Amino acid sequence: MTESGKPILYSYFRSSCSWRVRIALALKGIDYETVPINLIKDGGQQFSKDFQALNPMKQVPALKIDGITIHQSLAIIEYLEETRPTPRLLPQDPKKRASVRMISDLIAGGIQPLQNLSVLKQVREEMQLTWAQNAITSGFNALEQILQSTAGIYCVGDEVSLFLYYRFKVDLTPYPTISSINKRLLVLEAFQVSHPCRQPDTPTELRA
Template identity: 50%
Template sequence: MSKPVLLSSYLSSCGWRVRIVLEVKKIDFEYRPVYLWPDTGEQQSEKFKNINPMGQLPVLLVDGKPISQSVAIMEYLEEKYPEPRMLPADPYLRAKCREVVELLVSGVQPLQSIGLIPILGKVEWKKWADRNITRGFTALEAIFAETAGKYCFGDEVTFADACLVPQVCNAYRFGID
């Protein structure tokens, strides 16, 4: 079996969360950068769409077979490489961790997509993103008030941490407090 290959971009917060999981689990992998830009990036090429028809990053190639969607990749890595575990052992906390992941990947991250700027315009996007991202982060603070230790869920890095870090950095990058 060959080492996994991650197709991603430094601009991709979805790819960033997968890289965090790969690094925390100390998985030897190959990184192949893909030029990412809405409508014109390499991910929109016919060659790339043969790997992932959605034309999205990241993609993990496992023995040449593609897995796309960051959470699916993270779950695969958790099952294939169970140590260190990145989901809490307690079923309730595991569910809460998945809740945080869902909130981040469905409720916060899409609003930080640069692909929305041409559609909404920069000023409207900024107002819309600021309001909704702030709302998502406020909800996270309430959850973390009950679950946090050194990290989001106690003293071990979880999927929640892997998903949170890129979104906090993007919020900062886009001037959202």
């Protein structure tokens, strides 16, 4: 926390996992300060000694809050939910909570890790785009099918519980449910203020 007691978010503007935490902070109205960690500049600022001491996984996001440092975006959001329950990000019904967590884990554990920069670097350069798109496509095929039975206005019923995202320009036409939920989320204020194009470390040419 800062001297003023505000939580500190270590974040990279275009990191999807950082964005997920920014959305949760915005939805819950938690004031925080951003410390930008540029994953590309200086060979990757996440590899600095200082940052490694903070998060040995050398990944963003990390959140300093209440005297502890938490990393892993879903662990951070669960902590915020337990300590700042209003407005809630998980439904009250345990079965619906299970659906939210299943969908979040599918995205955060089944899709994103495969398209992380550190993983893509291990794939031959000419194969990287295909690799990332394969990961997204196979995940989205599953997700579309799951959402058809869980979704209301948002992923699980009519309450906002998590956010969807896409990178690497995957065509969303085959995924009407994902696509329409995504559109409904992106207009919400919490998604707007936390958007990659509107962060303290967003380069001028990408700002909007």
